[in-house]
Amino acid sequence: MSATGMNRREFIKKTAATGLVLAGTATLAGCGLGSGGESIKWSEEADIVIIGSGFAGLAAALEATEAGAKVKIIEKMPTPGGNSIINGGDMAAAGSKMQAEMGIEDSPELMLEDMLKAGLYLNHPEKVKLVAERSVEALEWVMNYVGTKFVTVNYHGGHSVPRTHQAETGSGGDIVRPMLDKLKEKGIEVETNRKMVRLIQNEEGRVIGVEVLDKYKFGQEDSGTPVFIKAKKAVILAAGGFSQDLQMRMIHDPKLTDKLDSTNHLGATGEVLRAAMKIGAMDVQLDWIQLGPWASPDEKGFGYVPHFCERLVGYAPMINPKTGKRFINETGNRKVRADAILEIGEPVIHVADEYAARKQVIPSSFEGGLRNGSIKQFDTLEQVAEHYNIPLQPFLEEIQRWNSIVEKGQDDDFGCMIFPDAKPMTTGPFYAARLWPKVHHCMGGLVTNTQCQVINQDFEPIKGLYAAGEITGGVHGAVRLGGCAVTDCIVNGRIAGQEAAKEEAWS
Amino acid sequence: MSRLSFSRKTVLIAAVLVVVIGAASAAVLLKASENPSFCATCHVIRPYYESWLGGDLQVARHAEADVKCLDCHHQSIPEKIHEGIAFVTGNYEKPLKERDFSREQCLECHWEDWEQTVAATDFEMSNPHDSHLGEIECHLCHKMHRESQVYCAQCHDFEWFETLDKSWKIADGI
The missing domain is CATH 1.10.1130.10 (Flavocytochrome C3; Chain A)
Incomplete structure (x- = not known):
């Protein structure tokens, strides 16, 4: 280790950068003129500069590259993939071959209806329709072009039918990694540790490039050196939501304090969204921030319990530990469930018997939860009550009542969907997990049209600026249904890449 | 005239000597730089050297396998010269930032x-x-x-x- 050597290296880098800038001014179409008349010295260029390397950014990169455009992908974190590479790998698609093989009847119309209903009809109709209509095409693209293997179709609360196609290992990495490999084959690597800080426009307001901090280190906000990258055709914003941006999320929903954990990766902050707003982009529904009602306070991040809870809705009841009674439709959407838990004010208990738990929960998640203690095993229901301090008699009566509901196949108390193969809970061992919501998804974001162009405050597209994925709003309205984020990102990421590639280069 | 030519000769010999001594000392310094204790002559490097000498950190395990500073810190000759100048002038980064290797x-x-x-x-x-x-x-x-x-x-x-x-x-x- 040598201080002076490092200085030397930095000196060389700076000299090289200056050299590039000088060369750039000579060969890369000279200085650009920013909107304020400032002179920009470009040191790098591409046809399309993509900010973010999750599903949407990578789908855009693949499509733009296929269309012949030269692409750069900018990622501020040290690893690519954002939330997508840590996501649960469930992709919603309506009317797929896999659904047909499993005897599930579905249609894009039904998916659209479910998304609108959950979204309280705040969804932008043409955007949500596009996602539902192209869901199967997007799934097939991921299967056939990207090469991801899907193994089963799962049910998520708020959908009418099982619709989410589960990737092989139950991780979004199953989709992201082959996308990264495919881009690598085409000579494109995600440029990590580079943070976009500003969009640059010319005098007519066209987006012509970005300012990034090169060699930025997440968490060290004074790190990195400014570099200007020219985007000859377009910039595509695919930088995700702001669930981990405490200041920003509390402005839009003051209830989302630091008392609530988040399932997101640490870099899920809102500066790129705000950079677009600084140049006049329109935003929509930023205060609709989703909490994951299936999360556990007994483990970090996303964890294993969501796979336990979400597979068991419609098979096992959720209990308010204060009363020993059920309190919500377990198959309801994320919003109604999270709100109900927060109203109770303490974690609730999801309890299942051996039959349902073994049948429904994927073994790796079950085992993982048991090992980290977020899922617990009990021989009797009495032990469950004792452990969670639930009043015993009302609890046992409620389990009896649940069993009769299951036998009837209909829940007149809360309207929970009871699955045909659900059985009454009679014999142990029993398994239980505590549930407490975590900040999960930002439904709101930038307003985009069906070509994924970002719309400004005068309702016009901002020339040269596109956006896709969680950074946008409108697709999901008030509440996003499980599995619909992947579909949104793939459908709109692909469109953004295709449309941006069609742009005429400004230089 | 002769005094002048003598003086020219002297200057020439002196110049040659300076170059030879300079080159020789540069060679000695470069050779010496292969020894980690040489790096530790710069006080900001000393803690890094000490963590190499022994202790719980991974660098000490590398030392046990006979891995020395320059085996990872691949400094070129111009970089070393620059370091030497920085050492003399005191113009280096304080405190040192963490370096990432690929x-x-x-x-x-x-x-x-x-x-x-x-x-x-x-x-x-x-x-x-x-x-x-x-x-x-x-x-x-x-x-x-x-x-x-x-x-x-x-x-x-x-x-x-x-x-x-x-x-x-x-x-x-x-």
Whole structure:
């Protein structure tokens, strides 16, 4: 280790950068003129500069590259993939071959209806329709072009039918990694540790490039050196939501304090969204921030319990530990469930018997939860009550009542969907997990049209600026249904890449 | 006239001597720089040298395998000259920032044991060298002159964290 050597290296880098800038001014179409008349010295260029390397950014990169455009992908974190590479790998698609093989009847119309209903009809109709209509095409693209293997179709609360196609290992990495490999084959690597800080426009307001901090280190906000990258055709914003941006999320929903954990990766902050707003982009529904009602306070991040809870809705009841009674439709959407838990004010208990738990929960998640203690095993229901301090008699009566509901196949108390193969809970061992919501998804974001162009405050597209994925709003309205984020990102990421590639280069 | 030519000769000889002595001392310095204790003559480098000499950190394990400063810090001759000037003028970064080395550089030596490493960390619930994140930079976890940190610990809490040796810092998240 040598201080002076490092200085030397930095000196060389700076000299090289200056050299590039000088060369750039000579060969890369000279200085650009920013909107304020400032002179920009470009040191790098591409046809399309993509900010973010999750599903949407990578789908855009693949499509733009296929269309012949030269692409750069900018990622501020040290690893690519954002939330997508840590996501649960469930992709919603309506009317797929896999659904047909499993005897599930579905249609894009039904998916659209479910998304609108959950979204309280705040969804932008043409955007949500596009996602539902192209869901199967997007799934097939991921299967056939990207090469991801899907193994089963799962049910998520708020959908009418099982619709989410589960990737092989139950991780979004199953989709992201082959996308990264495919881009690598085409000579494109995600440029990590580079943070976009500003969009640059010319005098007519066209987006012509970005300012990034090169060699930025997440968490060290004074790190990195400014570099200007020219985007000859377009910039595509695919930088995700702001669930981990405490200041920003509390402005839009003051209830989302630091008392609530988040399932997101640490870099899920809102500066790129705000950079677009600084140049006049329109935003929509930023205060609709989703909490994951299936999360556990007994483990970090996303964890294993969501796979336990979400597979068991419609098979096992959720209990308010204060009363020993059920309190919500377990198959309801994320919003109604999270709100109900927060109203109770303490974690609730999801309890299942051996039959349902073994049948429904994927073994790796079950085992993982048991090992980290977020899922617990009990021989009797009495032990469950004792452990969670639930009043015993009302609890046992409620389990009896649940069993009769299951036998009837209909829940007149809360309207929970009871699955045909659900059985009454009679014999142990029993398994239980505590549930407490975590900040999960930002439904709101930038307003985009069906070509994924970002719309400004005068309702016009901002020339040269596109956006896709969680950074946008409108697709999901008030509440996003499980599995619909992947579909949104793939459908709109692909469109953004295709449309941006069609742009005429400004230089 | 003769005085003048004598003086010219003297200047010439002196110049040659300066060049020869300069080159010789440069050669000696460059040779000396291969010895880690040479690096420690600069006081800001001393702590890094000491962590190499012994202790719990990974750099000391590298020292046991006879890996020296320049085996990782691949400084070129111009860089070394620049360091020398910086040393004399005091014009260097204070305090030193953490340096990142590429996965490719680590694998220059570790490619032979890479497969064994992957196999050795195939724990029941997870494998940090074969995870959903794909191939990530080694330095995100493995640090040399400071405590290593498990990148997975941002979101996970695996049992094997408990079995890590003293070169690791196990805290909540990173």
